[in-house]
Amino acid sequence: MSQDLRSPRCFALVPAAGIGERSGAGMPKQYVEIAGKPMLAHTLTALAAVPRVEQTLVVLSPADDRFEAALPGHTGWVARVGGASRAESVLGGLAELRRRGATDDDWVLVHDAARCLLRPEWVDALIDACEHDAVGGLLAQPIADTLKAGDADGRVTATVDRRDKWAAQTPQMFRLGLVEKALAAMGAAATDEASAVEALGLAPRLVRASMANFKVTWPEDFELAERWLYQVGPSSR
Numbered sequence: 549m550s551q552d553l554r555s556p557r558c559f560a561l562v563p564a565a566g567i568g569e570r571s572g573a574g575m576p577k578q579y580v581e582i583a584g585k586p587m588l589a590h591t592l593t594a595l596a597a598v599p600r601v602e603q604t605l606v607v608l609s610p611a612d613d614r615f616e617a618a619l620p621g622h623t624g625w626v627a628r629v630g631g632a633s634r635a636e637s638v639l640g641g642l643a644e645l646r647r648r649g650a651t652d653d654d655w656v657l658v659h660d661a662a663r664c665l666l667r668p669e670w671v672d673a674l675i676d677a678c679e680h681d682a683v684g685g686l687l688a689q690p691i692a693d694t695l696k697a698g699d700a701d702g703r704v705t706a707t708v709d710r711r712d713k714w715a716a717q718t719p720q721m722f723r724l725g726l727v728e729k730a731l732a733a734m735g736a737a738a739t740d741e742a743s744a745v746e747a748l749g750l751a752p753r754l755v756r757a758s759m760a761n762f763k764v765t766w767p768e769d770f771e772l773a774e775r776w777l778y779q780v781g782p783s784s785r
């Protein structure tokens with residue numbers, strides 16, 4: 549039996565097959581221009597600035613007819629293998645990475661197209677924290693606010709102890725073989741890769757990032773993201 553003696557490589561996988569319903573943009577939010585460029589372009593620029601990330605695969609919807617016009621000249625990997633849920637899009641992307649030569653032991657950093665404020669140094673911190681870890685991990689932020697549970701009428705039902713609570717972000721970094729097995733087992737119910745890995749009884753590492761790594765979700769988030777991007781300098785992004 550032949551043995552693969554290469555060191556594991558790091559690939560990034562960017563699910564960008566959502567419709568952005570909550571954003572109210574009237575188009576998939578990854579193509580909305582922020583600080584002069586589509587949101588997806590900012591996301592890909594940040595990942596391209598991390599030398600340890602060998603390649604980034606963008607996962608689009610099979611029906612996507614905007615990518616080439618929105619990001620002309622993009623030379624990275626792109627595959628129209630998205631599905632009905634984020635988990636299915638990621639699974640489609642993992643299979644595509646395998647078709648392009650990635651193997652079980654390679655690391656995959658799954659990062660939402662919608663987290664366009666990503667900074668290369670946060671990705672490096674995640675890789676530093678996880679590359680020798682048995683499980684892998686994710687960027688996250690400890691909860692700063694008092695946490696409430698609410699009912700359908702918008703009334704508080706409980707105040708939740710926040711002391712051990714973190715808001716999960718992306719990238720989430722796991723070995724290809726592990727994350728694929730975990731997502732296949734959990735299916736569309738997995739809202740992130742870590743929850744699927746947790747369901748296998750494993751404990752992903754939490755790596756603190758920044759509130760600035762927020763996910764553009766609601767209409768008002770576009771303006772907020774634009775302010776941040778102008779602050780760090782749109783010319784470099």
Ligand SMILES: Nc1ccn([C@@H]2O[C@H](COP(=O)(O)OP(=O)(O)OP(=O)(O)O)[C@@H](O)[C@H]2O)c(=O)n1
Nearest residue numbers: 563564565566567568569570632633637661662
């Ligand atoms: N079927 C899906 C759903 C989501 N995503 C991607 O997963 C990331 C996080 O999802 P979210 O912010 O929820 O994006 P949307 O699903 O597009 O937004 P909404 O839920 O408001 O429709 C986004 O980059 C989105 O494009 C995906 O690739 N395939």
Ligand SMILES: C[C@](O)(CO)[C@H](O)COP(=O)(O)O
Nearest residue numbers: 634660716717718739740763
């Ligand atoms: C993966 C994620 O960004 C972690 O916070 C998030 O769960 C994805 O968003 P969704 O609304 O669950 O698709």
